[in-house]
Amino acid sequence: KAGVTQTPRYLIKTRGQQVTLSCSPISGHRSVSWYQQTPGQGLQFLFEYFSETQRNKGNFPGRFSGRQFSNSRSEMNVSTLELGDSALYLCASSLGAGKETQYFGPGTRLLVL
Amino acid sequence: GENVEQHPSTLSVQEGDSAVIKCTYSDSASNYFPWYKQELGKRPQLIIDIRSNVGEKKDQRIAVTLNKTAKHFSLHITETQPEDSAVYFCAAWATGNQFYFGTGTSLTVIP
16 A cells, blocks of 8 residues: 655745645545654644544644545645744554554645745 | 753663663753654654553553643663663653653763
């Protein structure tokens, strides 16, 4: 099976712009979670989607949003970008929701100038 | 919510020695603990996990131990090799229905 894929792999944006990141889970996986990874902070949970519904949301401002489509692909959107949003954004898919083994994508590295 | 602390943040060992990374958690209801390895520029990959009904799990040179009473779990790598050099993350599945990750341990195996 193909692994989790994310597009684009790299992005450069300026403050105030918005960005949309995409994640395609492993075939058959219905849950997609998003994380922000920054040096020294580890992985911070953004949100989880299962069957097109947001199951849980981390402690991030409303500028961060997401959605999941019927084919389980997920998108994450960040509006009004700030310098501090520069990070590696990882998505992870799992077969079901909850404490299932997660498989990570390669990430999208976002740089905000 | 859950709080996962990971130590040490950096670890250097000689090739062939053992490496131990420890994580503590705060939520006694946490019941699933995976460990991930992330090589430079690559995605985190699951290397081993343990559920709360088990005290120890081994997979070749890698083992994880769980002490529910003390609320800590540890990753043990024996006979380390240069290719073990990476950042290792622990995580805990908590009642908030999400994974909480440690801040990572950068392991360097010196040939």
